[in-house]
Amino acid sequence: MSTTTPTPQPGTTKEASPVFLENMDQLQTLFNQFDANKDGKISAAELGDVLKAMGSNYTEEELKRAMEDIDTDKDGFINLSEFSSLCRSSSDAVTAASELRDAFDLYDQDKNGLISASELHLVLNRLGMTCSVDDCVRMIRSVDSDRDGNVNFEEFKKMMSASMPSNDRI
Incomplete structure (x- = not known):
């Protein structure tokens, strides 16, 4: 059985991204699970719903701070690029x-x-x-x-x- 290691994205190494997000297809699939209304962006409400479904108890203030940290273009939503950066930040x-x-x-x-x-x-x-x-x-x-x-x-x-x-x- 042969295994192949995906080529890291420029500026990253395999160790620099979480084990479960090794390629863009996997990243897109995870993003789509958060994007409940399939509009191509994750709202604070969608992020909160997923966190609640996963058993997390975040306050509204913590959710707001998380959105402010992740939403680098300050449009009030998390786009795929911002989501990708978030996933890669767990290096x-x-x-x-x-x-x-x-x-x-x-x-x-x-x-x-x-x-x-x-x-x-x-x-x-x-x-x-x-x-x-x-x-x-x-x-x-x-x-x-x-x-x-x-x-x-x-x-x-x-x-x-x-x-x-x-x-x-x-």
Whole structure:
């Protein structure tokens, strides 16, 4: 099995971007998940909705400060370029690993170290992504190397660092 390493964008290294955002397709997919109304920009309300769905308890003031920090052109929205800069700003490998663990923990609702199809289904629906439990079973099967019907953290890391079609990513 051969693996290829994506070519880093100019001015960055592979270590300079989070493990799960190695190419523009992945970045666009993540951006689209935040952009609920599909208008090409993320509003403060959309950012707040996603953070709430992920279990974060941000105050309105914290959300406002985050938007001010991210929205460099000061138009009141986060565009793809600003979102890309935000994602790349997590350059520390420890931070990226911590963020990956946090993402895994978001899906691992019962905290047993595994993501089941029902957990995946629950979280994706909370994030506004409509899919069936059968769809989630297929997504898990595509990365379930030990064939236990779940995704463990090692499988999750491999999945998130691989270049996969966007509909196979958790």
